[in-house]
Amino acid sequence: MSVYRSLFDIIGPVMIGPSSSHTAGAVRIGLVARSIFGRTLEEVRIVLFGSFAHTYQGHGTDLALISGLLGLPTSSEKIRQAYDLAAKANMRVIIETSEDPTEHANTVDLYLKSADHTLSLRGVSLGGGTIDITRINGFDIHLSAENPAIMFFYKDQPGIVTQVTGVLAKANINISTMEVSRKGKGELALMLIAIDGRIPTSVMEELGSIGHIDQVIALGALNIEPDLISDSEQKEEYSYDPQITGNY
Amino acid sequence: MIHKLQEIINLCEREGIALHEYFLRTEVEESGDTEEAILRHMEQNLSVMEQAAHQGIEGVKSRSGMTGGDAKLLAEYLQSEKALSRSIYTRAMVYATAINEVNAAMGVICATPTAGSSGTLPGVLFALRDDLKLSRCEQINFLITAAGCGIVIGNQASISGAEGGCQAEVGSAAAMSAAAIVEACGGSPSQSGHALAIALKNLLGLTCDPVAGLVEVPCIMRNTAGVVIAISSAEMSLAGVKSRIPADEVIDTMGKIGRSMPPALRETALGGLAQTDTGLEMARQLKETGHIDIESV
Numbered sequence: 001m002s003v004y005r006s007l008f009d010i011i012g013p014v015m016i017g018p019s020s021s022h023t024a025g026a027v028r029i030g031l032v033a034r035s036i037f038g039r040t041l042e043e044v045r046i047v048l049f050g051s052f053a054h055t056y057q058g059h060g061t062d063l064a065l066i067s068g069l070l071g072l073p074t075s076s077e078k079i080r081q082a083y084d085l086a087a088k089a090n091m092r093v094i095i096e097t098s099e100d101p102t103e104h105a106n107t108v109d110l111y112l113k114s115a116d117h118t119l120s121l122r123g124v125s126l127g128g129g130t131i132d133i134t135r136i137n138g139f140d141i142h143l144s145a146e147n148p149a150i151m152f153f154y155k156d157q158p159g160i161v162t163q164v165t166g167v168l169a170k171a172n173i174n175i176s177t178m179e180v181s182r183k184g185k186g187e188l189a190l191m192l193i194a195i196d197g198r199i200p201t202s203v204m205e206e207l208g209s210i211g212h213i214d215q216v217i218a219l220g221a222l223n224i225e226p227d228l229i230s231d232s233e234q235k236e237e238y239s240y241d242p243q244i245t246g247n248y
Numbered sequence: 249m250i251h252k253l254q255e256i257i258n259l260c261e262r263e264g265i266a267l268h269e270y271f272l273r274t275e276v277e278e279s280g281d282t283e284e285a286i287l288r289h290m291e292q293n294l295s296v297m298e299q300a301a302h303q304g305i306e307g308v309k310s311r312s313g314m315t316g317g318d319a320k321l322l323a324e325y326l327q328s329e330k331a332l333s334r335s336i337y338t339r340a341m342v343y344a345t346a347i348n349e350v351n352a353a354m355g356v357i358c359a360t361p362t363a364g365s366s367g368t369l370p371g372v373l374f375a376l377r378d379d380l381k382l383s384r385c386e387q388i389n390f391l392i393t394a395a396g397c398g399i400v401i402g403n404q405a406s407i408s409g410a411e412g413g414c415q416a417e418v419g420s421a422a423a424m425s426a427a428a429i430v431e432a433c434g435g436s437p438s439q440s441g442h443a444l445a446i447a448l449k450n451l452l453g454l455t456c457d458p459v460a461g462l463v464e465v466p467c468i469m470r471n472t473a474g475v476v477i478a479i480s481s482a483e484m485s486l487a488g489v490k491s492r493i494p495a496d497e498v499i500d501t502m503g504k505i506g507r508s509m510p511p512a513l514r515e516t517a518l519g520g521l522a523q524t525d526t527g528l529e530m531a532r533q534l535k536e537t538g539h540i541d542i543e544s545v
Contacts, residue, residue, distance in 0.1 A: 002249055002403045007275050008289060010361045010398030010407070010424075011369075011391050014296045017351030018463035020362040021408055021515075051410045054516045055461030058312070058534070060354065075356055105410035105514065127408025127416070128361045196280060 003126055005146065013129045015074035021106050022052065022059035025125030027079065028222055029108060030068015032133055032145050035219050037112045037119050043092040044069055045111040052106050052125075053097035062095050065108065074129065103134075131222075139181040139190040145222035147176055149194045150204075154213040156182045156189040163210050164191065171203045188214075249274070253400045253441055253495045260437040267427070267437050268389040271396030290388045296358040297347065297370035304346025308353040314530060314540045315464040316353060319346035336375045340475035344371025348471040352464045361398045361407040361424070364456075364463045365417035367471030369394055372425040372478050376432060386432060393431050394424040397444055404496065405503030409456035410515040412506025418470045419451035419502060422478040429482035445491035445498045447481035452498075453505055455513035457520025460531035460540070466521055 004010060015024040034041070046065055048056050056062050064074075066082040070089060078085065086093050106125040112118065122135035133143040136151075143149060154160055161180065168175060174196045182189035199218045208216045250256050260270050275286050305323050309316035322342045325331055331338060348367030351357045360369040373390055376382060382390070398407065401420045406412035426443035430436075435443070451474070459465040485491075491498065512519030521527050526545055533540045 002251070004399045004402040004407075005249065005278050007271060007286070007392060007395035007399070008293075010395040010402065011290065011293055012358055014293060014356065014358045015363060017354050017357050017363050017366070019364055020359040020366075021410060022463075023363065024359065050511075051515045054518065055458070058458070058461035058517075059463065077356065080354055105511070105516075106408075127406060127411060128402065129359055 003130055004128070009128060009130055009146075013074045015129065016077060016079050019059045020129040021125045021127045022055065022061045023064045023079075024074040024129040025106065025127075025131050026052075026061045026064035026108070027068040027072065027074045028129065028131045028145070029110070029123030029125065029133070030065045031071065031073075031222065032068075032131070032143065032219070033110050033112060033119070033121050033123070034069050034071055036121065036136065036151065036217055037114075037117070038217060039114055039117060041069060041089075041091050041112055041114060043094070043113040045094040045096065045113075047096045047098050047109040047111075049098050049100060049102045049107040049109075050105040052108055053099070056095075056097075061108075065110070066091075066093055069110075069112075136190065138183070141179050141181055141190065141192050143192060143219075145219060147194045147196070148198055148221050149192060149219045150199060150207065151217040151219065152191040152193075152207070152213055153215040154189055154191065156184075156186050157212050160189075160210070160212060161191065164193070164207060167203065167206050167210070168193070168195070171200065173197065173199065173203065249278070251400065251403055253397065253444070253499070256396075256400070257437040257441050266389070266393070267396060267431055267440055268392040271392050271399075274396070275392075287388055290391050291384065293358045294384070294387055294391060296356060297360075297373075300347045300350040300355060300357045300366075301343045301370060301374055303355060304348075304350045305342065308349050308355065310349070310352040310462070310464055311354060312460070312462055312464065312534055312540050314352075314459070314462060314542060315468055316349050318468065319349055336379050337476055337479055339378060340371045340375035340479060341472045342371075343374040344368050344471045344475045345468060347371065348468040352462070352468060360394070361402065361420055362409070362417045364409060364467050365421040365471060365474070367468070368418055368421035368474035368478065369425045369428075371471065371475045372429060375475070376429060380432065382432060390428045390432050393440070394428040397424045397427045397440075401448075401499050401502075404499045406506050412503065413456045413509050413514055414454040414467075414470055415448075415451050415502055416506055417456070418474040419448055419454055421471075422451055422474040422481070423448035425475070425478035426481040426485070429479065430485055433482070433486055435482075435486050439485045441495045442489070442491045443482045443485035445493060445495040446484055446489070447477050448495075448498045448502055449491065449493065450477050450481065452502055455509065455520045456515040457513055457522045458515065458517055459522050459527040460534045461517040461522070462534075465527075465530075
């Protein structure tokens with residue numbers, strides 16, 4: 001399996017030190033979680049495993065995860081003030097560590113909460129800032145966020161996949177990878193489709209109108225990060241958001 | 249996507265192209281971006297490295313208080329009459345130390361391939377730039393060749409200290425750098441392969457044992473040492489010395505050694521230098537006061 005495909009997976013990201021896996025990768029896991037959640041966060045419980053659990057203070061992994069959840073890019077100098085920024089955003093943060101064994105050394109579970117919505121997600125930082133989201137609401141998946149992707153929560157039914165791929169085919173959108181996972185026959189299912197290029201809003205609306213689909217979430221590609229050197233303050237903040245089309 | 253370095257080298261030599269040309273072409277195919285966009289992005293990353301080098305030579309201090317200021321000392325020493333070698337080696341050491349000190353101080357850096365190993369590759373590049381008067385375009389090509397080799401290493405073995413120890417970070421950085429130096433000096437793709445193999449061989453088995461879990465001790469000095477391995481390996485290959493073990497087999501070996509390393513030596517701070525009396529004392533101070541007073545340790 002090729003984890004690294006782009007030159008910029010190796011020469012990059014541009015980031016705040018000190019660790020690409022424990023700082024930049026953690027920011028990116030936070031950013032993806034924020035995008036999937038897609039609404040104002042009131043509380044997050046962060047459970048760290050393995051090397052994350054043992055060295056998070058030294059690496060600022062906690063600061064990095066919180067910053068990602070707040071929408072800061074990996075290169076933001078504001079990462080150091082993450083706790084203050086979270087307090088200002090009225091986001092409650094709970095940090096826990098666990099000795100439970102995990103498949104990869106740098107693993108974190110995030111439990112996101114707002115008044116009417118929850119999301120649980122497992123993120124793994126593979127090294128060099130590359131990440132893999134391996135679990136969402138109990139579904140086993142793989143989301144690297146290297147390419148744009150569309151995520152569907154729906155009721156397991158015959159024909160859903162055909163309808164979705166039909167809409168994409170009609171819009172001339174190419175599918176690069178696809179994963180389907182379900183809790184049980186006829187129960188809640190998750191479909192993850194990585195695509196080439198962006199998803200027009202009209203296509204998102206059409207996908208959202210397919211019967212039995214609860215939620216469609218469009219995710220941008222993660223490696224599009226702002227250039228801190230040449231850009232202004234405002235552009236630095238929440239730069240990842242425009243890539244997200246949001247929930248329908 | 250080709251996974252073996254030897255296949256890439258063969259293809260380049262068959263088509264008469266340089267490694268950076270092959271890697272740029274692949275990036276265009278994989279990303280769908282234009283050459284111009286990719287080169288521009290790489291140049292932005294180069295600018296970040298330049299700024300970090302500059303900042304580090306001026307002198308920075310990490311938040312823990314454990315490291316900082318060594319690049320400044322090295323730079324002053326280099327200017328003095330005392331300096332043993334006023335060569336590319338010492339200059340590369342200054343740059344590498346500077347950039348990794350900025351990383352430890354939570355400054356802005358570009359991961360090459362990781363943040364913990366962000367000093368070695370630009371350290372080598374900037375010393376080479378000073379010596380050979382490399383143009384900006386040649387510097388970008390250097391980064392592309394190094395990055396392409398890094399993709400191969402990452403996919404065949406690892407570039408993560410938590411997975412493979414420091415050999416996967418500084419080892420990979422030195423190997424990528426060695427291959428890129430050879431190309432910048434007019435060597436063949438095959439010679440780049442030998443340089444990569446020699447550099448990585450010389451760093452096999454290097455553990456990741458950061459004191460107090462911070463990317464400071466011994467990380468910064470390992471970046472500094474990484475440049476010396478990178479340059480010496482490139483020199484050997486340019487002289488015609490060949491690695492008896494092919495590059496792809498060395499890369500595989502690095503991955504295997506990483507997987508057989510105990511977790512204590514893979515970025516957990518539970519072994520190696522992190523568990524020395526002094527290392528533990530510094531960890532204790534950090535935990536109790538949030539700061540390390542190096543004079544008292």
